[in-house]
Amino acid sequence: MKKFIALPSLALLAFTQLTIASTTATTPAIETLPVTDGPYLFEQTDRGAPRTAYWICSDKLRTTQVQGLRLVSPDNCGALPQPTLNPKAFDVSTNTYSDIKKVVALSDVHGQYDILITLLRNQNIIDKDNNWAFGDGHMVMTGDMFDRGHQVNEVLWFMYQLDQQAIEAGGKLHLLMGNHEQMVMRGDLRYVHERYQVAAKLLERSYDELYDKSSEIGQWLRAKHTLVKINDTLFLHGGISGEWLDRGLTLDVANDLYRKNIDRSKPELKQDDLLNFLFFGNGPTWYRGYFKPGYDEAELDKILSYFDVKHIVVGHTSQERVLGLYNNKVIAVDSSIKEGLSGELLLMEDNTLTRGLYNGSRIAL
Template identity: 25%
Template sequence: MEEATSSDLTCGNLPRHLSSFVNAFVDFSVSGLFFPNTKPNNPSAPTPAISTRFPAPSRLVAIGDLHGDHSKSLQALALAGLTDPFSLRWTGGATVAVQVGDVLDRGGDEIRLLYLLHRLKFEASRAGGELLTILGNHEIMNIEGDFRYVTPEGLDEFKQWGRWFRVGLSMKHLCSGLEKPSDPFKGIPTSFPGVKREFWEGFRARIAALRPDGILSRRFLSGNQTVVVVGDSIFVHGGLLQRHVEYGLERINEEARDWINGLKGRRSPTYMRGRDSVVWLRRFSEGFNCDCQHLEGILAMIPGVRRMVMGHTIQEQGINAVCENRAIRIDVGLSKGCSNGLPEVLEINGGLDLRVITANTLYDHRRVMREEEKDGLALLVSENRLKEVEAAA
């Protein structure tokens, strides 16, 4: 991400710089975050490619579902050593981190989290690291206009975003030489039968922001992978079946991106819908009776991959693994809108050393592990369990 300099300013591109200034003003008003000055976006630029495979880093971290809870998400990020809890800046250095989706719904800080993750991506890249964010079923639902898990606080946040965005539109209309921006609210109903009147404005703003080619969906979600391979680990929100791998991981990512950008109609791709879809599947994340042979067959189809890391299904006992650590489930129900679970993150060092970093080693499921031998701060665990280390939240 290159910073703009005075030499970049010309009569020809000055309007776009003014537009970028207005965008920065709206961003700060909405999120309280400052984004460094950058060269203005070129609307005619081609859609950037989306990467599916990344080389193994020395340190890899995975974070589960966040569901609109800003404060608990900050705890998880700090627990992983990725951010400073006061400045909220990236401190993870060359760490590669994967957040497995479901930033939206169940809480009132959805937009704040989208902005925060967006800025951390830039900062991580500058530090030699990477922050990868995956699409969850709740992102897909919201893009399709399914708001059944939205909270009143979430609707109010979108209402406030909509008002600030309209202020930005008005500012741009005052600047001669600027191409008049289209109104993203155009064509959206102003009333919604069956919805309380007090929520209509929030519903309308949410549609404008998150529908295919929406203001926030294009900016914050279209670059998200649906499935991503980092070293010998594959990350997906729900899970993968043989037919998904045969369809093509790169193809899934590219088609999902194009759909979010408004190039594929209103309905999500078929592999995003239904109980056996990549974002809804629970076959490898419920209980400990996992079909390990089936899982191993799927992993064998993906060169170099030895484990699948999933979110989506809350693990009341905390992050855990089955099938000799081939299936790792990391959704701890972190958000207060879910089960208000204790923050935990998965850490993989050098591709082999797997451990859970937890805010509290006295969490109930730790009790069954006390008979194992300790290794420093880590707790060595037997088959189907991971090393654990205690850290301050």
């Protein structure tokens, strides 16, 4: 009887071992590629010392000294950004512009650098060398460069460089803060790509500290607006709810409050009624009311009148393309670039609204 039981057990064991061996032989092992990342640049504690740029080269920390205003990567460290620093990067711009001839807007890049570059090149916003080619036009990025994707730092340094180039050409880059910028700055790191664990470990800083007030990129971001008005259009990440009108807020007040409180913790923000509204719920970086069934267009008309605009351009709520709602009173520019496949942008010129497609073609909105 024991022999009868043992034979099937041995057979089952042999079958299991054969299955494991077969699976191992046919399924390649998953390997984690070495990380190359950077640069990271922070204020020097010794004001007289040269500034040090930090780079991650195949999982190893390396440094270079800033040469004038130029950051040059170490040898054999991949195709990392090598930006020129902007002495005016931390200047706070006005938040209202008029008589701008042409505007381009997009949103929610979420670390998809390659998709961003291809889209902007194909639409002639940048040239083949990734430099500003939009002349005196204004470009609006309505938030969410951080999180999800694996090339966040590349996106940030590219936008940093483009910011300076646009001004030099007589144009302007408006980099608006989205909910994911706010999340990272207050230490909510749920959506950070695992690639950035390497930099955090080697630099002995948590991910949010890589972009804190002591960092070049962090200071640059903290000088940016959350809302901007250009011609007859209001741009922001999420949307304006009726609660904004009830509170009688202005762009100046709101943008100033965002900048002053961006580093406060969620519990601290929640304790203040106005800050709780601005940073969460129905506030401008989270609101999705325009996309919900049964939204009251009469409320939208009141909002447009309040700001004296004809359009509100928002990201945050993903679409398959640039989408106009309510006869283009609301234009959604989150075209799902975060998926890493393609994307679109919005062009506004001569009272014409146009979808700029990934392949370079254009279609009237």
